[in-house]
Amino acid sequence: MVDILAIGAHPDDVEISMGGAMCVLKKQGYKIGICDLSRGETGTYGSPEIRKKELEAANRILSIDKRITLDLPDGNIQNTEEARVKVIDVIRELRPEIVYSFVTDLTRHPDHAHAGQIVKECVYLAGLEKIKTHFDPFRPSQLIYFPELFINRKPDIVIDITEYFEQKVEAIKAYGSQVISTDKERAEAKTFLRSDNFWDILTTRAKFVGSMVSIKYGEPFYCDLPIRVTDMYRTFIKDKSYK
Numbered sequence: 475m476v477d478i479l480a481i482g483a484h485p486d487d488v489e490i491s492m493g494g495a496m497c498v499l500k501k502q503g504y505k506i507g508i509c510d511l512s513r514g515e516t517g518t519y520g521s522p523e524i525r526k527k528e529l530e531a532a533n534r535i536l537s538i539d540k541r542i543t544l545d546l547p548d549g550n551i552q553n554t555e556e557a558r559v560k561v562i563d564v565i566r567e568l569r570p571e572i573v574y575s576f577v578t579d580l581t582r583h584p585d586h587a588h589a590g591q592i593v594k595e596c597v598y599l600a601g602l603e604k605i606k607t608h609f610d611p612f613r614p615s616q617l618i619y620f621p622e623l624f625i626n627r628k629p630d631i632v633i634d635i636t637e638y639f640e641q642k643v644e645a646i647k648a649y650g651s652q653v654i655s656t657d658k659e660r661a662e663a664k665t666f667l668r669s670d671n672f673w674d675i676l677t678t679r680a681k682f683v684g685s686m687v688s689i690k691y692g693e694p695f696y697c698d699l700p701i702r703v704t705d706m707y708r709t710f711i712k713d714k715s716y717k
């Protein structure tokens with residue numbers, strides 16, 4: 475069982491989208507889990523076997539308590555009953571109070587949009603007693619959304635990842651088949667993840683989002699409902715170290 479479950483379409487989605495927040499949550503003492511809906515077999519580089527080794531390395535860097543990789547087809551993740559039953563079972567098995575997944579209207583990769591929609595439906599469906607699966611019914615308290623790397627809408631929530639930005643970068647670098655590690659690879663790069671642009675945008679986004687709430691590095695999130703705030707002082711006070 476975990477407190478937090480982040481669900482992506484491919485291994486590396488969670489690390490790129492909210493690797494910093496996972497570090498924050500772990501530091502705060504929560505049990506953190508990841509579910510990848512696919513093994514990433516359609517990626518231009520790497521293979522399921524390589525990507526499994528890479529995600530295990532990323533797990534160690536982020537101290538992930540539990541990770542489940544499903545076998546939905548990479549490049550063709552669809553909101554089918556079969557897919558929903560698998561995701562419902564993951565939610566019921568791990569019983570997270572908070573689930574994170576892709577916001578569906580800010581994505582370019584169809585798998586990311588479909589993953590977000592599947593997770594949104596399954597967070598609700600997992601609580602219905604008459605839907606029988608391998609595990610008992612359970613409904614999380616809240617679903618929060620993360621975007622792809624590109625954002626074009628003001629986030630509802632920004633998490634301060636200033637202390638953990640480097641740890642997030644290390645976790646992404648664990649995916650050696652997806653990102654560049656040598657000059658030769660840089661010269662031959664065919665994908666965005668292997669371009670220098672990727673690291674520029676990753677850093678720029680963290681700084682841009684962070685600047686919105688007067689911190690150095692932030693990660694953006696979205697939610698369907700208003701946030702209940704319990705500390706009207708700490709939540710809103712400016713970080714005085716940020717100039």
Ligand SMILES: [Zn+2]
Binds near residue numbers: 483484487583586
């Ligand atoms: Zn992805």
